[in-house]
Amino acid sequence: MAHAAVSVPGMQADGPPAGTIERPDFQIVPRAGLGIVAVVLALLIAAIAANELWPLAFLHFVGGAAWTIIDLFLGFVLGPILGRLSIPARIELTTRLMPKMVLIMPTVVTVTLAAGWQLGNHLGTVQSSYYLHGWLVASYIVVGIMAVIALGLLEPANIAVLVELKKPHPNPQVIERLMKRFIYTAGATGVMQIATLVIMAKLTVG
């Protein structure tokens, strides 16, 4: 496996030359995962085409649970831990975690929203005559805000930090700045996810 070095001013390391940190080679978009994404999207298309309750509910629940848990875990558990790790450990974790996030998050979000919309159509809950319509519109707004944060800040930061780490001479300041942006926005969407949980619990019990 190829390695590269990240320069860190003033830092002494044992293996590589002074002031540099080894980082493992990695793919920004893990090619092995693309097949899994294709299968998941194919299942989503099949579920929407069939318009059957079980597959739509399954994809919406699994996707929604994954989205919520990942956001909460990243924002409130892994984020603070990442901030306290040594720079070599942080870089190693980043190079292993972030490429997976490039594939997982867009897939999970697409599956959750597309299956959820179709499920709402199937059940009739997206109709404005539905007695909890206000709660549903509130969920649109919460998801909309999360989507704008994720698409405008989180996803670009994710890609940018990986591209920076892929360079022959990554800039630690850029990585630090982008990782902060990633973790803060994950925390913000984590807070929004709590609102989603409240709304979905209300929609479930009526």
Place this chain on the structure above:
Amino acid sequence: MSERRLPPVTQLGMLSLALIVAGGIYLAAHLPHQVPLTPAIVLLAVSALLLAGNLASLARVPDFPWQRFFEIARWALLAYIVIAGMIEYAFLRDHVSGGALVVLTLSLVVFAVHVPILIGFTVARYDTSEESSVGGMPA
């Protein structure tokens, strides 16, 4: 960390996406009733103008690393075309038609173009001329 002076591409991009989302929520919140499309059209038009403005302002940045920008943005564009295609498929499956379909489709176009621009911009703004192309993107 020295940075080149850049226009507020991310801020305008997020505003543009927020307008698209607001238009979508406006239409979705009134189903199955026909509602005036004017508010959604206005939101879409402003969002598209912000997209055009973002591209125009970026085009005026001297020595902007366009090679790096396109290297990233084209793959992101491919990914977001797939995502937008899935959403469009759901609209067609649910028999959305007429003016609402046109507005929603054009909104998806703005979405599928603007997100890759934001990703490409965020990567390119930290580009330094001596760095070579990234090898990890699926190329």
